Amino acid sequence: MSSSFLNVQGLRKSFGGHLVVLDDINFQMEAGERVVVIGPSGSGKSTLLRCVMGLEKIDHGRIELEGVRYIEADPKSTKDNFVNIPVRNKVGMVFQHYTLFPHLTVLGNLILAPMRARGESRSSSTERAMQLLTRLGLESKAGAFPGMLSGGQKQRVAIARALLLDPKIMLFDEVTSALDPELVTEVEGLMLELAEQKMSMMIVTHDMWFAKRIATRVIFSADGRIIEDAPPSKMFTNPAEPRTADFLKKVLHVETIS
């Protein structure tokens, strides 16, 4: 038993038993850390986040939050993991394609889980939701349907929807990849704000400049393994592993960024 805030032990994930996307991942992070996962496409970055959220059936391993095991591979079941749902519900996640519920308004999206799953009253959840939307400058959109919003607005609503559940840790899976370049900053700005408030985060992104700005730690993964784990200052200027250097060279077209 480790005392780490988030503890991933011996995580293995394959699709159909052959295609191994995560191979014996061991990884710890402390509260308030912001871990950015980088690596080539297909290196299992998103799958790692999805496993931490409990969206994937894992072959082997376990995941703990604040010392409590909440996901563990169940060798007897081919469909489900062992899951401690109340603990898992302390994890929040935002996806690349927003995944807002298209038939509900912005406000409806925000208060659905607090009201229906957590038993909070409509008035109290609405009040909290409106406060949050006001903070994000989205209060005028409360009655709008997601289809009427810009991509940046949708993604900020998606983040707000997750935040309203008071998560201990937030997972961001390529949340700016589907956005037009001019809309990226509004979402990244919100994430930087959360960073200032010491929110624990795991982030998968292709944007190395943003990674450098927000990360307290950067993980380079390839072929389902963690190749290198270092602070951004080291990772982006002087990576230890040749594979990391190679990757950064390809995506940045320069040797290092500063």
Place this chain on the structure above:
Amino acid sequence: MDITAALGFLWDYRLALSVGLGNTLHFTALGLVFGLTIGFVVSVVRQAGHPVLKVIVTTYVEIFRGTPVLIQLFWFFFCLPAILGVELGNVFSTVLTLSLYMGAISSESFRAALKAIGAEQRDACVALGLPARVSVPYVILPQTVLRAVPTLLSNCVTLFKESALVSAVGMADLMYQGQMIADATARPIEILTATALIYFVIAFSVTRIVSFYERGYLARMRL
């Protein structure tokens, strides 16, 4: 052909035609209510039911989609009562056939809509900690229904049109009344054209509603 005379002639038979139309709408409405219920249940069973149940309902859907409605009607009129050894009544047989047919075709519409709700929406439900008792009625069901509405309305039009077949087993629907008057008066042109027109106006209006709904409501939500 003199239009005024034709209209006058039709006016004389307005009562018989409206009785026929009333029956057509009556059979269609009952077929819709029972058929949509059957269709929804069948689609859920096919998605998540017991394997044996799945085989049974899939066979049911295939049989009713794979045979002419006319033979289904004949079968439920002449064969089922004999096999069961009980009198079922003509209206009962009519509504039973139309409901089972509607159930089979609408189950496919429900199924397609259920499938169209992406895995991402289900992921979002997990990430928000929504248990099935919340995600099914508040996320999955409303989206299924909203998406299925256009095809279901088309299914309704299909059922409405197929209901004309009940005239072949002697049910006094619009088609039957039209044919009877045509035969009795030897003026088929006016009567049959009027009959066709009545069917057309109703079916066409519903198809307009479908495209209005698709362009307006669904486009706004980008479902």
Place this chain on the structure above:
Amino acid sequence: MGRYTWDFSVIAANWDPLMAGLAVTLQLTAICAVIGLVGGFLVCQMVMSRIAPLRWVAIGFIEVFRCTPALVQIIWIFYCVPFFFGVFYDPFYMAILALGMNITAFNAEAYRAAIQAIPSSHYDACTALGLSPLKKTLFVILPQAVLMAIPVLLTNTIGLLQQTSLVAIVAIADLMYEGKTLATQTYRPIEIYTTVAFIYFALSVPLSQVVGLCERRLRSRLA
């Protein structure tokens, strides 16, 4: 239950008329299917034509045939074509006329939906590659449209097979008609109708399997 004793020897005894009926059904289906494949494409071209009157005629044609029951179409054509045009063709040809126009309307919609599903970037790419409008239609648009329309066209053809049973009502000796006649003659409606239903079903099932196969292959090819 169980009171009824099944006796399928009646089927063997009347095998020939049933097969003769089946032959008529298959002929009707095949001829109308070909008419529908070609006619549907032509009508679809008319719908997308730049000449407004052509468009109106085509849209009117499609809506009339899609929004009225096939039975009404058949009966209307049987009664009214001889009256308007002063000719009386063999009932078989009248049936081909009615069913052929019906499936043409439905197929035209299938082609149109397929053509509209071709992304506009393909048109831009053709322009960028300097293809003439004719070459664009022939080598880029047409092959894709036909490919994408195949599942719906096949589904329509299955529908056609079942619709042909309607001609029994106007006394054309197809499978349905032979079944009806034999059912009355032999007093064995249960065996006869069940067999007839089974034959239609056995013809439809392989076709619908092909539809499923086409959809899966198309999805992987055009993904």
